[in-house]
Amino acid sequence: MSSATQVPLLTALQAAEPARQPAWRRQLRGAAWQWLAEHGFPTAKDEAWKYTRVAPILAVPFQPAAAQPNRRLSAARLAQLVGDYGGPRLVFVNGHFAAPLSARAGLPVGVRLSNLAALPDAERAVLEPLLARVLQVAPHAFGALNAALGEDGAVLQIPAHCTLERPIHLVFLVDSDAAPLAVHPRALIQLGAGSRASLVESHVASGAGIYLSNALSQVVLEAGAELEHYSLQDASRSAFHLARLDVRQARDSRFSAHLTACGGAIGRHEVRIALEGPGARVALDGLYLPGGEQHLDNQTCIEHLAPYCTSRERYKGVIGGRGHGVFDGRIIVRPGALKTDASQTIKNLLLSATAQANAQPRLEIFADDVKCAHGAAVGQLDQQAIFYLRSRGLTEPAARALLTHAFVSEMLEAIRLAPLRSRVERLVAVQLRSLEVAP
Numbered sequence: 001m002s003s004a005t006q007v008p009l010l011t012a013l014q015a016a017e018p019a020r021q022p023a024w025r026r027q028l029r030g031a032a033w034q035w036l037a038e039h040g041f042p043t044a045k046d047e048a049w050k051y052t053r054v055a056p057i058l059a060v061p062f063q064p065a066a067a068q069p070n071r072r073l074s075a076a077r078l079a080q081l082v083g084d085y086g087g088p089r090l091v092f093v094n095g096h097f098a099a100p101l102s103a104r105a106g107l108p109v110g111v112r113l114s115n116l117a118a119l120p121d122a123e124r125a126v127l128e129p130l131l132a133r134v135l136q137v138a139p140h141a142f143g144a145l146n147a148a149l150g151e152d153g154a155v156l157q158i159p160a161h162c163t164l165e166r167p168i169h170l171v172f173l174v175d176s177d178a179a180p181l182a183v184h185p186r187a188l189i190q191l192g193a194g195s196r197a198s199l200v201e202s203h204v205a206s207g208a209g210i211y212l213s214n215a216l217s218q219v220v221l222e223a224g225a226e227l228e229h230y231s232l233q234d235a236s237r238s239a240f241h242l243a244r245l246d247v248r249q250a251r252d253s254r255f256s257a258h259l260t261a262c263g264g265a266i267g268r269h270e271v272r273i274a275l276e277g278p279g280a281r282v283a284l285d286g287l288y289l290p291g292g293e294q295h296l297d298n299q300t301c302i303e304h305l306a307p308y309c310t311s312r313e314r315y316k317g318v319i320g321g322r323g324h325g326v327f328d329g330r331i332i333v334r335p336g337a338l339k340t341d342a343s344q345t346i347k348n349l350l351l352s353a354t355a356q357a358n359a360q361p362r363l364e365i366f367a368d369d370v371k372c373a374h375g376a377a378v379g380q381l382d383q384q385a386i387f388y389l390r391s392r393g394l395t396e397p398a399a400r401a402l403l404t405h406a407f408v409s410e411m412l413e414a415i416r417l418a419p420l421r422s423r424v425e426r427l428v429a430v431q432l433r434s435l436e437v438a439p
Helices: 007-014 024-039 075-082 121-135 141-149 381-389 396-413 418-434
Strands: 089-093 114-116 152-156 166-174 181-183 186-191 196-206 211-221 228-233 239-248 254-261 266-277 281-288 295-302 311-319 324-333 341-350 356-365 369-380
Touching: 024 121, 024 141, 024 418, 075 166, 075 266, 075 341, 089 114, 089 211, 121 211, 121 239, 141 181, 141 239, 152 166, 152 196, 166 181, 166 186, 166 211, 166 254, 166 311, 186 228, 196 211, 211 228, 211 254, 228 239, 228 266, 228 295, 228 324, 239 254, 254 266, 254 295, 254 418, 266 281, 281 295, 281 396, 295 311, 311 356, 311 418, 324 341, 356 369, 381 396, 396 418
Parallel strands: 089 166, 152 186, 166 196, 181 211, 186 211, 196 228, 211 239, 228 254, 239 266, 254 281, 266 295, 281 311, 295 324, 311 341, 324 356, 341 369
Antiparallel strands: 114 152
């Protein structure tokens, strides 16, 4: 780890820290700053960060975003940027809650959908142990930075045996064309026993300015709860987007995640899932498409802590230009996690001679009577298939585009929310056209 002193990013952000804070907030921020002072920022010597250089991020004197964006964002413009999935919506612009753009009507009795800053101090203090976990479980500098500087975020609490028929949409939008901004969004999601919901997280940009989005999402599923979680990252090409998703699952809970990443100069998405109760199941899909000079890093860790749990992990990358895609995934089977059933696959498709991919699937097994498998593949388009399609009248670019789309199609088809699937298909199509496909 590198020292956190004399880092332009920290110097600018620490200067703007508010003087008056509730006691629980001071305690959390104090612990976060102490962690940063003791451990600093990651370097290439840190295994989980060896492919992702953070120096370009640390060199920028980011400023905290003002409570009001520089220009007014209309509802029509918001719909263009993030879509409308027919359910309740919370919108955050530059890290601050945007009430005029949000919609919370029609929620069942007992469901709370709110921004964190609007909660009374006593209720926020109750959530403090959950917020503090980022400093306790696989901590790193950017998680600590979120704990220290996060001002607001989304809170979704669903009581036991409650089913939400419509998806919840959390929008985290950065509106920046001027000075470099830093935002630290949060989402806290808690599902009671036997409850069911679907959730969409959109991380997008309006404008082409440089910014840092340092996001943290934390999910807690009680016994038998089911959550379908979609995350769409479409940051600007000059942005830095770092995100972490922490999930804790109790007995017989179900969690499925579909992650799509297209944007950012540097992007990193970390997923940590703890299967804490017998019979818990998780399915994790990820699709990333770096092109140009983009660098997109995926880090996953699924921890089997109880018997009879199942995990399925499937990631695909399409990489063009001088883009760099990274996948580092761990499945850990702890002692006592008997009858674990886990699989992990990663496939990368390189569309240019200068594209790079690094894939490292890992199994760490400390229990008997388990079924675990993993695999990784990196390749290029099949030249024989291209020749065949050209012999049927397609141009070479059209043939390559058809084969590339076939490679990602199973990931798109897995998105059960039809309006979102259509939107992701359009976004992926645009991104694929922008990749450098020359051999």
